[in-house]
Amino acid sequence: MSNQPLIMVDGLAKTFILHNADGATIPVFEGLRLEVAPGECVVLAGESGVGKSTLMRSIYGNYLPSRGAVRVLHDGAYVDITRAPPHQVLDVRRRTLGYVSQFLRVIPRISTLQLVMEPLLENGAGPQEARERAEHLLGALRLPKAHWDLPPATFSGGEQQRVNIARSFIRNYPVLLLDEPTASLDAENRAIVVQLVKQALGNGAAMIGIFHDRDVRDAVATKLFSVSEYKAAA
Amino acid sequence: MNARPNEPERYYNYAYLDEQTKRMIRRSILKALAIPGYQVPFGSREMPVPYGWGTGGIQLTAAIIGPDDVYKCIDQGADDTTNAVSIRRFFAQVADVAVTEDTGEATIIQTRHRIPEQPLKAGQVLVFQVPQPEPLRGLEARETETRAMHAYEEYGLQYVSLYESVATYGRIASTVGYPTMVDERYLMSPSPIPKFDNPKMGDNEAILLFGAGREKRIYAVPPHTTVRSLDFEDYPFETQTWDENCALCGAQDSYLDEVVLDDTGARMFVCSDSHFCADRRAAGHVGPMADHQLAALETEPT
Amino acid sequence: MNAIPQAIEAAPLLRVDGLTKWYGHVAGCRDVSFELRRGEVLGVVGESGSGKTTLLNCISGRLPPSSGTVEFDTSRFGLTDIYGLNEPDRRRMQREEWGFVHQNPRDGLRMRVSGGANVAEPLMNLGNRHYGKMRSATVEWLQRVELDTRRIDDKPRNFSGGMQQRIQVARNLIHGPRLVFMDEPTGGLDVSVQARLLDLLRELVRDLGLAVIIVTHDMAVARLMADRLIVMKDGFVVETGLTDQVLDDPQHAYSQLLVSSVLQI
Numbered sequence: 001m002s003n004q005p006l007i008m009v010d011g012l013a014k015t016f017i018l019h020n021a022d023g024a025t026i027p028v029f030e031g032l033r034l035e036v037a038p039g040e041c042v043v044l045a046g047e048s049g050v051g052k053s054t055l056m057r058s059i060y061g062n063y064l065p066s067r068g069a070v071r072v073l074h075d076g077a078y079v080d081i082t083r084a085p086p087h088q089v090l091d092v093r094r095r096t097l098g099y100v101s102q103f104l105r106v107i108p109r110i111s112t113l114q115l116v117m118e119p120l121l122e123n124g125a126g127p128q129e130a131r132e133r134a135e136h137l138l139g140a141l142r143l144p145k146a147h148w149d150l151p152p153a154t155f156s157g158g159e160q161q162r163v164n165i166a167r168s169f170i171r172n173y174p175v176l177l178l179d180e181p182t183a184s185l186d187a188e189n190r191a192i193v194v195q196l197v198k199q200a201l202g203n204g205a206a207m208i209g210i211f212h213d214r215d216v217r218d219a220v221a222t223k224l225f226s227v228s229e230y231k232a233a234a
Numbered sequence: 235m236n237a238r239p240n241e242p243e244r245y246y247n248y249a250y251l252d253e254q255t256k257r258m259i260r261r262s263i264l265k266a267l268a269i270p271g272y273q274v275p276f277g278s279r280e281m282p283v284p285y286g287w288g289t290g291g292i293q294l295t296a297a298i299i300g301p302d303d304v305y306k307c308i309d310q311g312a313d314d315t316t317n318a319v320s321i322r323r324f325f326a327q328v329a330d331v332a333v334t335e336d337t338g339e340a341t342i343i344q345t346r347h348r349i350p351e352q353p354l355k356a357g358q359v360l361v362f363q364v365p366q367p368e369p370l371r372g373l374e375a376r377e378t379e380t381r382a383m384h385a386y387e388e389y390g391l392q393y394v395s396l397y398e399s400v401a402t403y404g405r406i407a408s409t410v411g412y413p414t415m416v417d418e419r420y421l422m423s424p425s426p427i428p429k430f431d432n433p434k435m436g437d438n439e440a441i442l443l444f445g446a447g448r449e450k451r452i453y454a455v456p457p458h459t460t461v462r463s464l465d466f467e468d469y470p471f472e473t474q475t476w477d478e479n480c481a482l483c484g485a486q487d488s489y490l491d492e493v494v495l496d497d498t499g500a501r502m503f504v505c506s507d508s509h510f511c512a513d514r515r516a517a518g519h520v521g522p523m524a525d526h527q528l529a530a531l532e533t534e535p536t
Numbered sequence: 537m538n539a540i541p542q543a544i545e546a547a548p549l550l551r552v553d554g555l556t557k558w559y560g561h562v563a564g565c566r567d568v569s570f571e572l573r574r575g576e577v578l579g580v581v582g583e584s585g586s587g588k589t590t591l592l593n594c595i596s597g598r599l600p601p602s603s604g605t606v607e608f609d610t611s612r613f614g615l616t617d618i619y620g621l622n623e624p625d626r627r628r629m630q631r632e633e634w635g636f637v638h639q640n641p642r643d644g645l646r647m648r649v650s651g652g653a654n655v656a657e658p659l660m661n662l663g664n665r666h667y668g669k670m671r672s673a674t675v676e677w678l679q680r681v682e683l684d685t686r687r688i689d690d691k692p693r694n695f696s697g698g699m700q701q702r703i704q705v706a707r708n709l710i711h712g713p714r715l716v717f718m719d720e721p722t723g724g725l726d727v728s729v730q731a732r733l734l735d736l737l738r739e740l741v742r743d744l745g746l747a748v749i750i751v752t753h754d755m756a757v758a759r760l761m762a763d764r765l766i767v768m769k770d771g772f773v774v775e776t777g778l779t780d781q782v783l784d785d786p787q788h789a790y791s792q793l794l795v796s797s798v799l800q801i
Contacts, residue, residue: 019789020796061778063785086764086778087573109735122742373646386624388631390661394646397653397660400667401689466667 004073006175006206007059009034012068013232014051014058022046027232028054032068034225038204041197043211043221046228050211055227056177059208060099061089072097072175079205094123098173100181104152104160112155113138113148116166123171130170137166141192158185169196176200178209182216194219248478249296249329255279259297259452263443266454271416272384273367278450288321291344291363291448297343298359298443299325304332306340311348312504318346335509347410349431351488351510354440356457362425364446367453369413369423389421392464400469409474415462416455430465430473432487436461478503482529483514484521493528504528547609547745548684549574549715550595555604556632557590563771564590568604574714577741577748579637579762579779581755581794587771588751589719595749596717597630601677608633608715631661635708639720641700644707651703652678652688658711678704698729702736709740716752722757733758755798759783767791 001154002105013030017023028051036042046054057063059070061081071078074096081089081097093099106115116134138148141162146216147155152163168176182190190213197220203209208225211217247253248467255277262276281289299305305325309318313335320342326333334340337352343363354360370380373391383391392413399407411431416422424432425444435442435455442455465471476490481502488510490503502523505511515529548571554787557564565587570580578586593599595606597618609615618626638644645654655677656670664670678685681702692700701721708716721737722730738761741748750761758765758779765782767775767790775788786792 016785017787019792043549057784064781065779065788087779088578090763109732373649382623382627386627388627388661390657390663393660393665394649394653394657397656397670398649401650401671467665468668509772534590 003036003037005037006073007034007036007208008069008071008078009055009059010069010071012055012058012070013066014054014063015066027168029227029230030067030232032227032230034208036206036208038174038206039201040222041201041207041209041220042223042225043209043217045224045226050228050231052227053130053179056099056179056208060097060177061093062099071212077216081224094119095171097175097177098168098169098171099177099179100165101179102129102161102164102181104164105153108160110149111149112143112152112163115163116170116210119167119171133170134166137170138163140196142189158189160190162186165193165196169200172200172203172205174205176205176207178207178211179209180212182211182213246328249325250282250301250311251279251293251296255293256297259293261292262452263297263454266396266443266452267441267456269420270455270459271420271422271453273451273453275450276452278447281447283320285448286365287317288344288346288363290445290449290452291346291361291447292321292324292445293447294361294410294443294452295325295342295344295443296329297333297497298361299329300359301330303329303341304334304339305329305342305344306334306337307344308348308350308507308509309346310491310506311350311510314508315324329402334366335512337507337509344457347426347428348506349434351507352513356439358440359440360440360442361534362444364425364444365448366411366425367423367444367446367449367451369411381456384420387419389415392421393466396464396466400466406426406469406471410469413464415464417459418462420453421464422453422455422461424461428474428489429471429502432461432463433473476503478512480505480514480521481517481523482521483511483527484522485511485514485519502526539794548572548607548615549576549609550749551605551607551615551648552595553605553607555591555594555601557587557594557599557603563587564666565594565768566771567775568766570773572715572747572749575745576659577746577750577761577763579758579765580749580751581753581758581765583690583753583794586768588753590771590794591768592717592749593721596634596636596744597626602800622633623682631658632711633714635711635713635716635718637701637704637708638719639723641697641704644701644704647692649691650689651683651692651695654692654703655706655710656677658707662711674708675705677710680740681706696729698725698733701733705733705737705740709744709746712744713746715747715749718748719752720752721750722754723752755783755795767794 010033012032014028016026036067054063058065065082070081072081072092077168079088079092113134116138117130120133143162152160163189165181172182182193194216208219258277261273266274279293279473281292283289305322307322309319322333325331339352342361346363368380370383370391373394374380395444396406410426410428411423412432414422414424414432418455437458439457441457444453453491463471479486480490482504485505488505488507491506492501492503494501542550546608553569555568556566568591580591582734587759594601600619605617606619607617611633643664652674655674659670659673674688675685678688683702685697692703722733725733734757752758762779764777765779766773767782769790775786775791783795786795
């Protein structure tokens with residue numbers, strides 16, 4: 001396998017324009033460059049409000065950058081997330097680019113196990129395989145077995161977050177964006193997540209992460225990246 | 235030839251309708267015969283009877299009748315019911331025709347709710363009185379939509395009613411107005427005849443004309459046309475059968491009416507086709523209650 | 537449950553180009569263009585009167601546009617302008633390859649015949665004439681939309697609003713359409729029923745690989761159901777994009793207003 005970067009961010013700029021607040025503009029960053037190779041975990045540094053989450057969301061296609069390109073290696077070719085048609089972005093998200101946020105956003109009433117299986121089913125896996133992988137991950141994340149058949153709406157913050165992590169790691173994404181995945185976990189569970197992340201990196205995944213927890217950051221980061229260097233002038 | 239009874243001071247045109255109206259109706263009839271089963275709109279006129287009393291059938295008869303015709307009129311198979319008697323007298327008076335109860339002798343037979351038991355011949359015309367010409371109306375209220383369905387042969391909807399029937403009764407339970415497919419093209423209501431009579435329509439030697447006065451539609455089945463009753467592959471079309479024979483004439487294969495005789499539940503089954511029954515009795519056939527007083531009510535009171 | 541991979545093929549299933557509808561000199565929708573692929577769910581959002589329903593009616597063959605084309609990849613003729621087809625062919629295509637779920641079940645169901653017959657009717661329209669086979673297909677579909685199969689012969693009016701919508705969904709999916717239009721499918725339902733129905737719809741769409749165009753004014757419904765969105769205002773499309781991008785980072789002034797107007801619990 002070549003050491004070709006899996007993500008190439010080039011000349012990226014993001015400015016919010018609030019049309020309903022007299023067209024106020026909020027510049028976040030500009031001219032941002034970043035490459036991540038297989039096995040690398042780039043951790044975004046900088047204080048709160050500097051635009052770490054905005055960068056992550058721009059890379060995922062959740063925010064629309066004002067300028068620049070985000071190229072993700074997908075099926076052997078680079079796809080520019082900022083310009084690709086929606087169906088292609090969705091395909092990249094389904095098979096290449098994963099995103100673990102702090103919040104679990106799901107429809108009510110579906111069981112935890114079903115929720116974790118769902119991403120694999122969407123990718124065409126058989127129910128049997130999906131179930132085995134989901135049970136394995138939930139077990140590894142030490143989510144009590146009694147919870148598996150319940151919808152996660154009533155779970156604690158830490159439990160919901162582990163469901164979220166299981167949903168993301170079940171697909172074995174080549175590229176993963178981690179937006180504070182360990183925020184509400186205790187030390188033991190953080191260690192498990194670190195374990196999962198390292199395992200994925202060992203398998204050649206490329207990651208970009210935001211971790212406020214110093215232990216976790218030190219454990220997984222291969223490189224620190226300062227978003228504030230690209231701060232756009234207001 | 236004798237002078238026509240109403241000739242000296244005829245208040246109405248021959249056969250009641252004016253000539254232009256009769257021509258208009260004849261043109262509609264020709265079109266209906268050319269497109270078997272297709273409902274042809276026509277300018278239905280006000281008649282001296284209310285809608286529902288056979289205004290469609292009367293207009294058809296008026297349009298085709300001539301002095302040499304022999305006219306028969308039946309209601310529920312019987313020649314001697316009030317409506318049949320009135321309409322028969324009407325045409326005897328306004329069209330100067332001979333009238334008869336004999337199915338074989340008649341050239342025009344106007345009917346409500348039955349097809350005579352005796353097979354019809356070439357040269358005869360059977361005129362049906364139709365209350366609702368549109369078989370899909372009960373399921374689809376919009377005329378624009380039912381017209382499109384006919385135009386494009388979209389007849390799936392008609393099967394919905396059969397489906398409902400099987401779902402509810404375990405069989406296709408509708409017994410009158412059973413929907414038919416004419417010449418494998420147009421879905422047609424056979425008018426409210428019992429489904430017992432449906433098979434008689436197919437490949438008939440006579441002309442079958444259908445007239446709906448209130449709904450202003452004429453349709454027709456020309457001689458020797460296929461008429462298929464709709465059904466499901468696993469629920470084929472079946473006609474009614476009776477365990478009883480006709481109480482008066484003993485017939486085993488005719489359509490029977492149930493007659494309640496008293497309030498203790500006594501009843502008898504008799505042929506609905508009064509002429510067919512009388513004919514059989516005249517030929518010596520005897521049913522289990524042959525001397526019942528109903529058998530005496532044969533001749534029209536004068 | 538059989539999962540079909542959501543293969544999104546390269547060729548469009550539906551291509552709308554320059555679609556405009558005038559009502560006199562009032563525009564219903566103006567110059568709308570987009571493509572839809574197999575398995576894609578497109579949400580059309582906007583306030584009342586923004587032209588969502590006009591657009592849906594034009595695309596679904598129920599309202600001829602003033603100008604522009606609607607092309608669909610028909611199984612019989614390939615990619616064809618649906619308004620260029622003659623009426624019987626267009627009706628046949630609508631019957632065989634499309635479904636339409638109305639907001640009000642009364643518009644989408646025959647209220648005089650049983651729920652089961654409503655579900656089975658599309659099969660009869662396709663020429664199925666075997667009662668037993670249609671009956672078992674109906675039972676299967678009632679199970680799929682989570683309705684009590686013992687109530688198969690009840691009339692729609694005896695079902696609750698949510699159940700009526702399920703009957704409508706089954707009726708519009710039983711014949712295996714490739715494209716389903718939905719006009720505010722959960723609009724008339726209370727919130728708990730709405731969530732269950734949305735979940736069911738999502739599952740069916742995924743399993744059947746359906747393409748869907750769903751009109752809604754409810755941003756939560758749009759987020760749950762749609763892969764991407766069209767935002768309409770005064771008949772114009774003011775913004776399009778991935779659902780989460782349009783909702784989380786709206787670009788147009790109107791989209792920003794629309795998103796910021798959603799009540800938070």
